[in-house]
Amino acid sequence: MTDARTRATRSLFDGWASTYDDTVRESFGQMSCITFDDYLARVAEALAPAPGARLLEVAVGTAALAITMVRRWASSVHVVGVDANPHMLDRARNNVAMAGLNSSISLREADAADLPFADAFFDGVITSNALHHMDVGAVLTSMARVLRPGGRLVVGDFLEPPRWRSLLGRLVVPPFRFSMRFSSDPARRADGGYATILPWERWEEMLADRGFAVEHHVDFPAEGSPQWEPVPFIVAARRTGAAG
Numbered sequence: 001m002t003d004a005r006t007r008a009t010r011s012l013f014d015g016w017a018s019t020y021d022d023t024v025r026e027s028f029g030q031m032s033c034i035t036f037d038d039y040l041a042r043v044a045e046a047l048a049p050a051p052g053a054r055l056l057e058v059a060v061g062t063a064a065l066a067i068t069m070v071r072r073w074a075s076s077v078h079v080v081g082v083d084a085n086p087h088m089l090d091r092a093r094n095n096v097a098m099a100g101l102n103s104s105i106s107l108r109e110a111d112a113a114d115l116p117f118a119d120a121f122f123d124g125v126i127t128s129n130a131l132h133h134m135d136v137g138a139v140l141t142s143m144a145r146v147l148r149p150g151g152r153l154v155v156g157d158f159l160e161p162p163r164w165r166s167l168l169g170r171l172v173v174p175p176f177r178f179s180m181r182f183s184s185d186p187a188r189r190a191d192g193g194y195a196t197i198l199p200w201e202r203w204e205e206m207l208a209d210r211g212f213a214v215e216h217h218v219d220f221p222a223e224g225s226p227q228w229e230p231v232p233f234i235v236a237a238r239r240t241g242a243a244g
Helices: 003-016 020-028 036-047 064-072 086-098 136-146 167-182 186-194 200-209
Strands: 054-058 078-083 105-109 122-128 147-159 212-219 231-239
Touching: 003 020, 003 086, 003 186, 020 036, 036 064, 036 122, 036 147, 036 231, 054 064, 054 136, 064 078, 064 086, 064 105, 064 122, 078 086, 086 105, 122 136, 136 147, 136 200, 147 200, 147 212, 167 186, 200 212, 200 231
Parallel strands: 054 078, 054 122, 078 105, 122 147
Antiparallel strands: 147 231, 212 231
């Protein structure tokens, strides 16, 4: 991640910490055919952990997904949530405490690309709405390392919409996105200027390169005409062995 990108992302999430959930719920509806809460439920459901599983959420944010998982799987799992932004972690700790789930969710500050856990420590690893702000390849490698062989990875993120690959898209989108790097709006700088929005084929390739076999993949484009906004998606993949 470049220094400029790091600053843009940090500025965005510092400002978003207190309003993140409401802001994302509103913007998510412009990109998807389902609500943000339904999307989180589907991300959690895709993990399908066994009783007693040790789970890691990377970029836990406000802990909305972690809380959804624990409520879905009752007391049979424990979730460790990590995030690099202390303001988001403060919000997460407050939300977990208000939900009465301190015994089921542990939170700590950590870099997603350098996770402070032993190899093959977790039975499942999950992340949602975060990897596009990071070095995707580095974070996937880090998550693969801490996930045991046979364990499941679930990623919820955003795909490059087909319109970006049209002639008009190729002419307009790259210069527009570059111009967003100079915006005074932190959200435009981080989301528009520096976000890594990849086609599905690239995601599939990166997962395979790190020893993952895709089990399930679903997209959630907005209803109606083809969209210019990135398309939410979910992928579940099984850790098969060492990265190639």
